């Protein structure tokens with residue numbers, strides 16, 4: 001059976017429609033403002049050339065905003081980067097899905113495609129504006145949200161150090177509870193992305209740990225027991241020697257959410273549920289707050305230098321984890337392509353086979369959920385496994401708060417009930433899932 005159709009702005013009044021009509025132009029306006037505000041910095045760094053580049057980038061972004069608002073056709077990329085050809089091929093592929101005479105455009109094409117495309121066009125605007133091509137237009141927002149979450153970060157770092165000091169005394173059951181707690185922390189950390197709030201402050205101001213119990217009813221799919229089973233089940237070599245596990249985390253947002261991911265990754269090692277954690281981040285600024293290599297390194301460096309005992313201890317430990325290769329950093333262009341994950345095996349076979357080495361791949365955040373499920377109009381009760389179609393590289397778990405109108409794997413009636421009581425339940429970030437698929 002064919003999968004259902006893609007979410008798209010062609011469905012007037014849908015969240016996709018409102019995103020393309022209101023939220024994307026709003027994000028671009030903020031980008032324009034940021035670049036303009038940094039004019040002096042560009043001048044200081046690059047002289048007149050920097051100012052010329054600023055003008056060029058600004059006019060590119062204004063034109064892009066206009067293209068969106070007037071539903072212009074999607075244009076091929078012209079920046080000669082290593083993914084340019086792939087994007088242009090994808091445009092050709094999108095054309096094949098349309099009737100003769102139609103062209104892919106902002107309000108007619110799949111939402112997932114055009115939303116990803118906007119961030120790639122922002123990148124194009126910068127690439128075509130040397131010498132400011134490396135500038136991350138979202139960095140200020142990411143840094144700010146990190147600082148605003150400082151109290152919550154301190155609380156988490158302190159909690160982690162206490163856990164580590166006590167880990168030898170924990171029973172299996174207590175370990176399971178700790179895992180469950182940190183998975184929940186990771187889940188609610190995903191409320192803090194800056195794309196859904198149009199780049200406005202959305203940081204975690206207070207400790208999240210004390211709220212976990214009251215948030216429990218908002219977890220619509222809770223597979224945490226099975227996640228424990230996947231990680232605690234022993235994996236024996238023929239020799240009888242225990243072989244430890246590899247966990248992969250496909251990262252989402254920088255700031256508080258990234259700290260929750262680091263805390264989970266550290267605890268996985270300390271609880272001896274994994275021996276290696278592999279992180280996957282973005283090659284370019286993406287969906288406002290997503291983690292790039294710079295954000296990843298900056299965060300650890302910043303913690304190391306922090307003026308708080310447990311914060312800096314975390315920073316030092318995490319740096320060591322990277323040096324000892326029990327934490328491994330990865331980047332792949334596939335994560336910033338518009339493709340649904342079921343196309344990974346074909347489009348990025350090297351990445352697919354990397355994930356196949358994992359014992360558990362954790363996909364953080366809403367955008368990853370949209371790509372896992374193809375961002376389609378699935379019935380709420382369709383099994384997660386089915387919505388993944390052909391994407392089954394390893395046992396995988398999505399940890400996301402709901403910020404887009406796609407959700408599968410619910411019990412009959414749950415989605416309908418929520419829709420009638422709370423019309424915005426799928427986009428408010430109030431609800432979340434920890435949803436596992438183990439069949440490979």
Ligand SMILES: O=P(O)(O)OC[C@H]1O[C@](O)(CO)[C@@H](O)[C@@H]1O
Pocket residue numbers: 019023115190193194195196252253287364365366367368403404
């Ligand atoms: O950071 P996340 O959790 O992937 O969320 C980014 C959000 O931006 C949106 O794409 C909307 O623009 C949401 O649908 C999406 O969830």
Ligand SMILES: [Mn+2]
Pocket residue numbers: 193195252253287289290365367
């Ligand atoms: Mn994100």
